[in-house]
Amino acid sequence: MNYQTPELRRALTADYAIGLMPPTARKRFEHLLQGDALLRAELARWLEHLNLLTEPLIEQPVPDRVWRAIVARIEPQTLHVPAKRPFWNWLRLSALACSLLIVVTAGLLYNRDSVQYKATLLSGTAQPGLSIEAHSDYLKVKPLELSAVDGGSSLELWAIPVEGKPVSLGLIPRDGDGRITLSQSQQQLIRVPVVLAVSLEPQGGSPTGQPTGPVLYQGPLASL
């Protein structure tokens, strides 16, 4: 459609101003309006005239609720946020303090129990057999590829100092997974670099206090 004829522009603007256009035409016209200042001016003139139709209307008192609703719409943050309640604030602060305390305590406990040394013991063919974490007063043993041992035998863990004889640290738990508690002297022993080894011993451990069977796994205990 040619929107350039003044008559047509005027007529279309009049249709739009009075509200006669069907929805699609209305949308198209609104689109035209955006880019056409003269058309906007023409529309404004029509509206100025047509709004005179409201002149005879007598002003009506507006109920207060209308203003309250408007304020609620334009300032939702001041109306919809509940008033501050000191008690809940106090409670929230206390809750925060408590959780902080718990976190700190747990952290301290955890640190006290933290892993100090680690070793992965390898088999003769350099396959990782089991890993060992040294905590302050126990060792945590995790099997990786541990060979099964028959009922008549035990696996015994040894600490082998750089100079000196192997010292038994205890038996590897039967399923390979668990803890070996360390005595004071054993704890002293692993504070310096040592090599750990696992030997196959008769059930209950070496009868001599020194390894008697073959060493199945070994590896250095390294500090983290």
Place this chain on the structure above:
Amino acid sequence: MIGTTLYPELPSTDNWSEVLAFFEGRTAILTANTDYLEKLLAQCSLGNRRAFETLYRSVAPRLYSVALRCMGRRDLAEDVVQESFVRIWHSASRYEAHLSAPLTWMITITRNQAIDQLRKHRELPLSDQQQDNVADDSPSALDQLGSAREACALNQCLEQLEGMQLQSITSAYFHGLSASELAQQLAAPLGSVKSWIRRGMQRLRRCLES
């Protein structure tokens, strides 16, 4: 209920010169207020809440009367006024003083809002009672407009319009009826309705701009 009681009534007097004075006085105040309203709108665009409240107190009764005329129901008209002022607040910065008077701009917002609502409602089938109300609505609205005719310059121009021209323009303006809806409501051929409005509008404009 929509009834004639909902429509504003003129001051109860038989003396037309009084009525005339009433309207003329009011129009004068409104014209004088243009600068004031413009300033308020400018303040609103800067986020001045107090200016907005002043603006509301100044023009809400006027906009409410327009909304009421369009909607015919107080609760619906209140919603329209609410929505209109929210829009005025948010789009005050887009008011173009060189294009239209502030009140015209605000009335246009209100009327558009009302018509949008009416069109939305019209998509729903009307209940019998609503049908009655619609039937009630137009004559009383027209009566009301008719009785205030001589009150302003516009009315001298409206006088020149034929009955059907005036009625179709008024219905379209306040109720946002499309030409085909008007044809249905006025029980007239679509072509006639269109020409009533076109000719009526032309005549109106010629008269107003003369």
